[in-house]
Amino acid sequence: MGNRGRQAKKKQKDPLPIEKSPFSKKKQQNNTRDPSLNGRISIVKPANERNNNVKPQQNNANGKKRSAESALSSGREKKPKAAVNGKGGKHAKHPETQEEDSAEEEEFFEENIDDDDEGSVIDDDDLMPDEFSDDGDNDESPKVRKDMFDGEDDDGSNDGIPSDDEYVNGAEIEHTEEGSDDDDDGDDDEEDEGDSDIEKAAKKLDKKKRSQQQAAEDELMTNMAEREVFRLPTGEEDDEAVQDISTVQNRIQEIARALNNFSELREANRSRSEYVDQLLKDVATYYGYNAFLVEKLFNLFTVSEALEFFEANEVPRPMIIRTNTLKTRRRDLAQALAARGVNLEPVGKWSKVGLTIFDSSVPIGATPEYLSGHYMLQAASSFLPVMALAPQEHERVLDMASAPGGKSTYIAALLKNTGCVFANDANADRCKALMANIHRMGVKNAVVCNYDGREIPNVIGGFDRVLLDAPCSGTGVISKDASVKVNKSEADFQMLTHLQKELILAAVDAVDANSKTGGYIVYSTCSVTVDENEDVVNYLLRKRPNVSLVPTGLDFGREGFTSYRGKKFHPSLNLTRRYYPHVNNMDGFFVAKLKKFSNKFPTAEADTAKETKEEVKTKKKGKGSANDEITFDDDEDAAIIEAEKKKLQKKKGYPTVDHAKKAKPAQS
Numbered sequence: 001m002g003n004r005g006r007q008a009k010k011k012q013k014d015p016l017p018i019e020k021s022p023f024s025k026k027k028q029q030n031n032t033r034d035p036s037l038n039g040r041i042s043i044v045k046p047a048n049e050r051n052n053n054v055k056p057q058q059n060n061a062n063g064k065k066r067s068a069e070s071a072l073s074s075g076r077e078k079k080p081k082a083a084v085n086g087k088g089g090k091h092a093k094h095p096e097t098q099e100e101d102s103a104e105e106e107e108f109f110e111e112n113i114d115d116d117d118e119g120s121v122i123d124d125d126d127l128m129p130d131e132f133s134d135d136g137d138n139d140e141s142p143k144v145r146k147d148m149f150d151g152e153d154d155d156g157s158n159d160g161i162p163s164d165d166e167y168v169n170g171a172e173i174e175h176t177e178e179g180s181d182d183d184d185d186g187d188d189d190e191e192d193e194g195d196s197d198i199e200k201a202a203k204k205l206d207k208k209k210r211s212q213q214q215a216a217e218d219e220l221m222t223n224m225a226e227r228e229v230f231r232l233p234t235g236e237e238d239d240e241a242v243q244d245i246s247t248v249q250n251r252i253q254e255i256a257r258a259l260n261n262f263s264e265l266r267e268a269n270r271s272r273s274e275y276v277d278q279l280l281k282d283v284a285t286y287y288g289y290n291a292f293l294v295e296k297l298f299n300l301f302t303v304s305e306a307l308e309f310f311e312a313n314e315v316p317r318p319m320i321i322r323t324n325t326l327k328t329r330r331r332d333l334a335q336a337l338a339a340r341g342v343n344l345e346p347v348g349k350w351s352k353v354g355l356t357i358f359d360s361s362v363p364i365g366a367t368p369e370y371l372s373g374h375y376m377l378q379a380a381s382s383f384l385p386v387m388a389l390a391p392q393e394h395e396r397v398l399d400m401a402s403a404p405g406g407k408s409t410y411i412a413a414l415l416k417n418t419g420c421v422f423a424n425d426a427n428a429d430r431c432k433a434l435m436a437n438i439h440r441m442g443v444k445n446a447v448v449c450n451y452d453g454r455e456i457p458n459v460i461g462g463f464d465r466v467l468l469d470a471p472c473s474g475t476g477v478i479s480k481d482a483s484v485k486v487n488k489s490e491a492d493f494q495m496l497t498h499l500q501k502e503l504i505l506a507a508v509d510a511v512d513a514n515s516k517t518g519g520y521i522v523y524s525t526c527s528v529t530v531d532e533n534e535d536v537v538n539y540l541l542r543k544r545p546n547v548s549l550v551p552t553g554l555d556f557g558r559e560g561f562t563s564y565r566g567k568k569f570h571p572s573l574n575l576t577r578r579y580y581p582h583v584n585n586m587d588g589f590f591v592a593k594l595k596k597f598s599n600k601f602p603t604a605e606a607d608t609a610k611e612t613k614e615e616v617k618t619k620k621k622g623k624g625s626a627n628d629e630i631t632f633d634d635d636e637d638a639a640i641i642e643a644e645k646k647k648l649q650k651k652k653g654y655p656t657v658d659h660a661k662k663a664k665p666a667q668s
Contacts, residue, residue, distance in 0.1 A: 255279045292490055300528060315581075317586060321364065324442070326417060330346070343359045381476070389593075391415055397465045398422045423438065424456065453468070453507075464517060479587070513546070533592075534564065549570075551593070554577050
């Protein structure tokens with residue numbers, strides 16, 4: 001049999017205790033190896049060359065030898081160049097070829113295994129699962145979990161017999177007792193044992209994601225904990241920042257953050273007004289406003305919302321068209337424009353005639369539909385006052401400032417060409433565009449007037465409804481006209497508010513309170529300032545007690561101010577509506593609707609009664625009537641003047657002459 005045969009016999013007499021399988025509780029019913037494995041098993045060195053700390057493996061039930069050792073090569077993985085058939089079970093070699101195979105094994109080991117890798121087993125990545133291979137992080141063999149099988153097979157029925165699940169991808173699972181290698185592997189491999197490659201990869205991804213989320217939360221908590229106090233810039237730093245616009249932008253954000261949490265982020269010995277002044281200066285520099293206007297607009301909002309408002313003014317509003325219902329329907333118009341390459345959609349649920357234009361391959365102001373009067377280019381905010389006015393058929397309606405005709409033609413469309421629309425404008429040049437649009441839109445019930453709106457009650461009155469879209473500063477349409485940022489001053493606002501108050505009084509006087517269907521006035525501006533809106537309406541309510549505010553009928557928009565910077569307004573001003581570009585994505589606008597209950601003025605009667613009472617009191621005291629005319633006594637005044645002249649001459653040393661006595665002989 002030879003030396004190598006005797007070594008094989010000795011090998012069979014030294015069984016190595018095998019650990020229980022970490023994969024399944026099933027027992028191996030067949031101790032033979034499946035031919036489909038193609039002989040792919042681990043190869044062991046001869047017994048005389050094995051490491052001393054490795055014990056021989058126990059034979060299987062049929063007394064045939066199995067592979068027992070499993071280890072990793074030092075510093076790198078070894079892959080076999082060829083597979084060697086096993087020696088036990090169904091594929092055991094004939095005794096005559098045993099010696100030849102042993103020689104081949106020894107030659108194979110000498111070629112593929114270094115001297116310092118004693119007792120190691122060739123590791124085939126294609127045969128062994130990932131949980132029994134090294135990922136490069138640790139050069140030690142994975143740990144086999146014994147606790148998974150505590151209490152299992154206490155009767156010893158599974159001793160030395162591998163279960164069905166010990167074969168993964170055709171390879172037989174090997175066990176090791178090298179405790180020093182097992183201790184350094186960690187708990188991660190223990191959790192991944194028994195999982196497939198996909199499950200293990202998924203677990204790794206989940207673990208990585210959890211770690212990233214935890215890191216992000218830790219960073220967020222760190223940022224929240226580290227609250228830095230913002231320091232206001234010095235004069236030199238401020239001058240340098242003006243030259244760098246990005247520095248100004250960053251400082252705006254930092255000051256806004258400090259003002260929103262001023263108690264914690266303020267600089268010591270610095271007041272809030274200093275922060276606000278610096279913020280206003282930076283906003284004026286960054287967005288190009290004058291100091292007066294930026295402060296006036298800033299005071300309307302909170303700090304964060306004010307910055308949103310200024311930013312929204314830099315973005316143009318969407319293009320809106322209004323369908324002319326006198327000639328077409330919105331659905332038909334949309335289909336016609338879509339066929340011409342126009343991308344559009346309804347402006348919103350609040351309007352049944354508006355369309356938003358996103359892009360177009362043709363000029364929107366030169367299509368056949370536009371020239372035919374099927375639609376009007378009109379801002380969405382201009383729909384609102386007409387919708388609030390809600391004219392009824394066969395009514396007489398006045399538009400006091402109607403050019404270029406968007407609102408007048410909308411009123412005519414709602415009237416369905418019945419009744420009468422008086423389209424007035426004080427600018428004769430603008431009346432030309434007004435008449436052109438009236439003709440193009442097919443309006444037949446309009447009368448174009450060129451009067452000062454303040455004179456309308458003296459020219460014609462008795463209207464059922466009046467619309468006053470008053471001239472204003474244009475602070476709501478800065479995105480269209482950027483010149484407003486620099487050309488409006490305090491004097492302009494004083495002049496405009498005075499004009500607006502006169503116009504709204506004239507609009508109320510032109511309305512017939514006895515109208516069966518009307519008696520309404522709508523006041524609107526394209527401004528967001530309180531001076532031109534709530535203050536004007538509050539003035540009207542004081543001057544005309546026969547008028548009161550009513551709901552506008554608009555479903556959206558913010559309520560008007562009832563108090564502003566210490567100034568109190570009438571409580572009913574909350575019925576007015578405000579619209580902002582950063583909130584509603586339309587031009588800034590203000591709408592108020594009023595109802596006239598009587599054509600008489602209670603204030604005039606009260607003043608007359610008050611004057612009558614004062615006259616009665618004066619007569620009782622003997623002082624005459626309060627309406628007595630004040631006159632001058634010339635003779636008395638002449639004597640006083642003459643006496644003063646004598647005093648003056650006497651002071652200067654001139655002789656005094658009585659001119660009155662000299663004149664008497666001459667007169668006689």
